[in-house]
Amino acid sequence: MNDPTLCYEEHGEIALIRLCRPPVNSLGHALRAALLDAVDRANRQDTVQAIVITGSAGMFSAGADISEFGTPKAAREPRLGRLILALEDSLKPVIAAISGTCLGGGLELALGAHFRIAAPDARIGLPEVKLGLIPGAGGTQRLPRLAGLERALNMILSGNDVPAEQLQDTGLIDAVAGGDIVHAGIGFARRIVAENMPVRKTRDLAISDPAAEAFLGYARTAAATGKDKALLPARQKCVEAISAAVGLPFEQGIALEREKFHLLMQSGEARALRYIFKAERAAGKLDDPPSSDAVHPVSNIGIVGAGTMGTGIAISFLDGGMPVTLLEMDQTALDRGVIRIRKHYELAAKKGKLSAASAAQRLSLLTPALDYASLSAADLVIEAVFEDMDVKKQVFRQLDQACKPEAILATNTSYLDVDRIAQATRRPSNVLGLHFFSPANIMRLLEVVRGEASSRKTLAACLAMARRIGKKAVLAGVCDGFIGNRMLARYSAAAHQLVAEGATPRQVDSSLTGFGLAMGPFQMSDLAGLDIGYAARMRRKNENPGSWRPHIADELVARGHLGQKTGSGWYRYEEGDRAPKPFPLADEIIDEYRSSQGIVPRKISQTEIVERCIYALVNEGARILEEGIAARAGDIDVVYLNGYGFPRRFGGPMFYADEVGLKHVHDTLHAYASAPGAEDWWRPAPLLRSLAASGATFEEWKN
Ligand code: 3H9
Numbered sequence: 001m002n003d004p005t006l007c008y009e010e011h012g013e014i015a016l017i018r019l020c021r022p023p024v025n026s027l028g029h030a031l032r033a034a035l036l037d038a039v040d041r042a043n044r045q046d047t048v049q050a051i052v053i054t055g056s057a058g059m060f061s062a063g064a065d066i067s068e069f070g071t072p073k074a075a076r077e078p079r080l081g082r083l084i085l086a087l088e089d090s091l092k093p094v095i096a097a098i099s100g101t102c103l104g105g106g107l108e109l110a111l112g113a114h115f116r117i118a119a120p121d122a123r124i125g126l127p128e129v130k131l132g133l134i135p136g137a138g139g140t141q142r143l144p145r146l147a148g149l150e151r152a153l154n155m156i157l158s159g160n161d162v163p164a165e166q167l168q169d170t171g172l173i174d175a176v177a178g179g180d181i182v183h184a185g186i187g188f189a190r191r192i193v194a195e196n197m198p199v200r201k202t203r204d205l206a207i208s209d210p211a212a213e214a215f216l217g218y219a220r221t222a223a224a225t226g227k228d229k230a231l232l233p234a235r236q237k238c239v240e241a242i243s244a245a246v247g248l249p250f251e252q253g254i255a256l257e258r259e260k261f262h263l264l265m266q267s268g269e270a271r272a273l274r275y276i277f278k279a280e281r282a283a284g285k286l287d288d289p290p291s292s293d294a295v296h297p298v299s300n301i302g303i304v305g306a307g308t309m310g311t312g313i314a315i316s317f318l319d320g321g322m323p324v325t326l327l328e329m330d331q332t333a334l335d336r337g338v339i340r341i342r343k344h345y346e347l348a349a350k351k352g353k354l355s356a357a358s359a360a361q362r363l364s365l366l367t368p369a370l371d372y373a374s375l376s377a378a379d380l381v382i383e384a385v386f387e388d389m390d391v392k393k394q395v396f397r398q399l400d401q402a403c404k405p406e407a408i409l410a411t412n413t414s415y416l417d418v419d420r421i422a423q424a425t426r427r428p429s430n431v432l433g434l435h436f437f438s439p440a441n442i443m444r445l446l447e448v449v450r451g452e453a454s455s456r457k458t459l460a461a462c463l464a465m466a467r468r469i470g471k472k473a474v475l476a477g478v479c480d481g482f483i484g485n486r487m488l489a490r491y492s493a494a495a496h497q498l499v500a501e502g503a504t505p506r507q508v509d510s511s512l513t514g515f516g517l518a519m520g521p522f523q524m525s526d527l528a529g530l531d532i533g534y535a536a537r538m539r540r541k542n543e544n545p546g547s548w549r550p551h552i553a554d555e556l557v558a559r560g561h562l563g564q565k566t567g568s569g570w571y572r573y574e575e576g577d578r579a580p581k582p583f584p585l586a587d588e589i590i591d592e593y594r595s596s597q598g599i600v601p602r603k604i605s606q607t608e609i610v611e612r613c614i615y616a617l618v619n620e621g622a623r624i625l626e627e628g629i630a631a632r633a634g635d636i637d638v639v640y641l642n643g644y645g646f647p648r649r650f651g652g653p654m655f656y657a658d659e660v661g662l663k664h665v666h667d668t669l670h671a672y673a674s675a676p677g678a679e680d681w682w683r684p685a686p687l688l689r690s691l692a693a694s695g696a697t698f699e700e701w702k703n
Pocket residue numbers: 023024026062063064065066067080081101103104105106108127128131134135136137139281282
């Protein structure tokens with residue numbers, strides 16, 4: 001039949017309904033309506049005795065259609081909750097035959113069926129909390145009835161999915177079946193018919209757990225704490241809805257669940273998490289992708305430089321199961337790098353994060369090398385040597401000679417001009433930047449820097465590679481610092497100005513961690529090393545002497561206080577302890593700086609600290625957008641969420657600005673820019689000015 005979103009077939013006395021709405025069988029309005037019709041049809045057909053609902057192409061259903069949220073379609077009947085009640089009321093037994101992914105509303109649909117059969121590796125879960133929501137189509141009421149209270153609390157509060165075979169001992173899965181799930185589902189349905197088994201409505205089951213109060217009490221505490229504050233409101237409402245499943249009749253529980261679902265849907269956290277969901281999926285995509293057969297898959301990796309960055313990058317690829325040739329110029333440096341990688345795997349095995357066999361297998365993929373000729377088979381070579389244009393050009397000249405013509409050559413530079421590096425080769429179309437963040441094997445962000453000549457094939461191959469090794473790739477254009485570090489430079493300058501004007505580093509750091517950032521700018525500077533920022537300032541001074549301004553950190557660097565690695569910087573550190581302690585000498589240096597600049601310190605509020613630092617980020621983000629360095633505001637936010645510890649509950653700096661209102665952001669920046677002596681970069685970016693004037697948002701821009 002008949003409907004583009006599902007297939008209805010009759011196999012003797014069994015009606016088979018296959019959901020066919022690629023890519024994930026999300027339960028949008030058209031599919032909900034078609035499914036309700038198909039269930040009605042099967043019930044009306046005298047010859048049909050039982051109904052099997054299944055998915056297609058390894059996907060049962062990923063749940064409600066997220067793109068419908070906030071649109072009239074989400075509210076159009078049949079709503080998901082009503083559809084599930086109709087399914088549960090079916091007079092003929094309904095069997096959900098689950099393989100692949102079964103999440104959110106997809107699982108809620110299966111919970112409304114009378115029986116469930118699943119492939120052992122089917123992924124079963126209610127991930128709604130990760131979108132700032134609670135399951136809103138009966139999940140909080142039916143899952144505890146079938147899987148037990150403790151299991152339901154774990155699944156719903158974590159949002160994590162579990163393989164079906166782990167649920168075999170619960171009423172959630174009636175049978176686990178290997179092989180073809182449709183065949184197994186029809187066989188199971190025939191048995192039900194043959195044995196004349198009655199329909200079992202999940203909603204009629206009682207929850208009788210003597211430990212219910214204890215579980216709920218524990219869950220209440222757990223839901224109120226947790227690192228990711230974006231999830232807290234949803235988790236708390238989940239516990240309230242599950243408590244209702246225990247204490248109230250089904251109808252009341254379901255009404256309460258619906259009310260909380262709709263309440264959360266409007267919350268800032270849910271809006272931010274939905275935005276992140278979309279932004280993360282859009283970020284790693286080319287607007288103009290080449291055909292997939294034109295893209296050479298990347299599987300053999302070369303890395304030049306066995307320092308901290310090079311070895312971290314190597315581990316990322318070894319973890320992804322790809323062979324890596326690690327090149328250094330001398331044996332001692334090479335040995336040091338190899339030892340670092342070996343120690344990493346030994347530690348992982350010792351801590352039980354990896355079996356000894358897997359650790360050994362990953363290490364066996366590593367080939368240390370001392371000559372460029374060893375890179376001749378590599379599909380992709382990433383250079384991770386010293387940040388110096390001449391050194392990089394020299395490396396690329398040699399790579400160009402040694403590597404096969406189709407090999408991609410990438411630089412891991414954090415700010416140098418990728419186009420100039422590409423010109424050192426005869427293959428600029430195969431050259432790009434791959435900016436990993438430190439520690440490279442842990443940080444998920446990867447800026448894929450598109451050079452002037454980088455071909456779409458080169459970019460597409462690297463984006464596919466990034467997915468393979470679990471990185472969140474974001475495309476960036478060439479400029480000083482690309483997306484993340486270019487914005488960071490303004491943020492750090494704003495933080496420095498606040499200290500120059502009267503705030504303490506601790507006050508700035510605590511205001512920003514209070515806002516939700518993982519770390520304040522001065523703690524971050526101590527962690528990275530004050531010499532890093534100093535080197536960047538000196539480089540900019542050489543490139544553009546007119547841009548140079550004195551900086552408090554210059555004196556700290558001159559006196560050897562480089563941060564954690566020297567035991568003092570903006571703060572003091574005790575041996576083996578990363579907790580920042582007051583450092584009176586830094587305070588003296590700050591005072592001296594103020595006097596030298598004729599600054600009379602003023603009291604600065606927490607609000608001003610947060611606004612200045614975050615709006616400095618936003619303003620530079622707006623420039624990055626209008627220059628086309630980032631294609632979308634969402635790309636910038638993905639960078640800040642995954643590389644700079646920006647709080648997820650605000651969705652990223654650009655989304656935060658949209659939520660605050662661009663007019664307010666614009667007017668505040670304008671006021672800062674109008675203060676006597678204010679640096680030019682405080683002036684609102686033209687894009688920010690025009691969006692603020694028209695009442696539009698960054699999210700809408702070019703979307
Ligand atoms: C819910 O169910 C609420 C109910 O309780 C109550 C309702 C009343 N809707 O991630 P991928 C798209 S809330 C619409 O790249 P993968 C996605 O945007 C929902 N679209 O693939 C992308 O589109 P594009 C609870 C969706 O293989 C494409 O599918 N469910 C949905 O790495 C491929 O996605 C969830 O939270 C959706 N539900 O991962 C599950 N899901 O190609 C969310 C995906 O245009 N989804 N898309 O960029 C996931 O976790 C992953 O997408 C999944 C596949 C594991 C399914």
